[in-house]
Amino acid sequence: MDPNHGGIEAPFILGIVERAILRVPRSSHHGLTKVPTATRIAGRTYLDLARLENIDARQLPEVVLAARLCHLAHTHRAMVIIGQCALWAHGDPSDPPLPPITVASSSPSAPIRLPAVTVGTHRFPSVTIKPRHVCRLPSAENVGDLFLETPQSAQVTIARTSPNPRSAFVQLCMIGHEFTHFDNFHLTNSRLNEKYWKTLLRAQLAGLGKSARGRAQARWMITHADAGCASPGEARVLYELRAAGLTGIRTQVEVHTRGRRYFIDCAFPAEKVGIEFDGRAKYGDDARSIHSSLARERERQRRLEAEGWHIIRVGWHDLDHPGELIAQIRAALAARVG
Known part of the structure; x- marks a missing residue:
């Protein structure tokens, strides 16, 4: 820099x-x-x-x-x-x-x-x-x-030994995002880079032997970490979903609607349920930029809903009560299946 x-x-x-x-x-x-x-x-x-x-x-x-x-x-x-x-x-x-x-x-x-x-x-x-x-x-x-x-070994050390799995998982996702130069508009290459990154981490973990402390925790994190998470908030949402045992999750799901292309932060494509994280930084620093950003978000949501998507918006305050958030998402998924 x-x-x-x-x-x-x-x-x-x-x-x-x-x-x-x-x-x-x-x-x-x-x-x-x-x-x-x-x-x-x-x-x-x-x-x-x-x-x-x-x-x-x-x-x-x-x-x-x-x-x-x-x-x-x-x-x-x-x-x-x-x-x-x-x-x-x-x-x-x-x-x-x-x-x-x-x-x-x-x-x-x-x-x-x-x-x-x-x-x-x-x-x-x-x-x-x-x-x-x-x-x-x-x-x-x-x-x-x-x-x-080495960077890969240090990432595995943190994944194995961190007393705060949530924090370690978020950090791993953020490192993966940077390492892969993740780009929504080049998803194929980004996912190939992610696969290579995880191969490096798995090799480091395997080299420690089966008796290494925290091996199971690190293996879980490497498996479920996602370089598509573009912010700590998105990574934290993904952690809660993965920890709850929910499956069928994908990040940066591409949706085309009325000539526009959108990427949903985290989604269940089969049920067309999407989760969008609303971080304060994404809206700008002054009243005009915040108002403009909110207007674009409302238009975006209307377009996605017109394509049959159910969008759940999540903020940091929702992550203070992850059990309630997971219950809301489970209910949305059940309603779609039913």
Whole structure:
């Protein structure tokens, strides 16, 4: 991502931070008086703030995380950065967007405490990292001197170990959407890309062996994740449908009506029941754009209904009570069958 267009991805920040890292020999700490812009990260690792180009205060949390990862890579070379932290470093969607540091080691390791960091008026609290002891390190690659779990392996790690299956499922769908460059107007190629993505994940999972913790949970997520979900809300709706055991579901179902082409977020084509997620962002940021978007949505719904579709609109508030939503959808499906 171009930093001049309002956002900086983690790999770009890591590259900047790596060039700004100073590692000071034990006997030379006094030499830092010649570098007044140096701030201590941990141990003998410092960051020269003057070398941080194209960085402002909004990116400081990411800068400190990147600097801490660089310190760990230098002082604990046998460890691999895993899970959400690895996805963040690769530039993939992570949850949370700024994840805690997670590492794995093939030998038992004591917790690692990193001190608080102060950058100007910003203070970042100390953190304690508890390395995960594994018999075999996950698939990893060297990226800018960081040993990162590969993106596919990290996705499987999250699918296996997440205590929040809903969140992990949504994240997997969003990663799949980006990985496949999913395009409604090129559905065949998008679905082929999705098949390839899932093949990579299944291969990673199979390589862990049948005794891997959370294997069944990961297998379910890989099977049911859908790259056609274009937003977290759509992915969350799909999760509730899949978890309820409903079948015959497809995403981005194409419908032609009166010279128009529409794509229904999630649908049961056999029963012609569609579920559309209404996220706040889709309607715009001002009164005029919101009014215009709502008018288009009403016209869209009328056209779909004229083609025999029953459309159920879902918002985030409906997902607070998934049982009620599933009951509504089951009733709609039963009415169509009857």
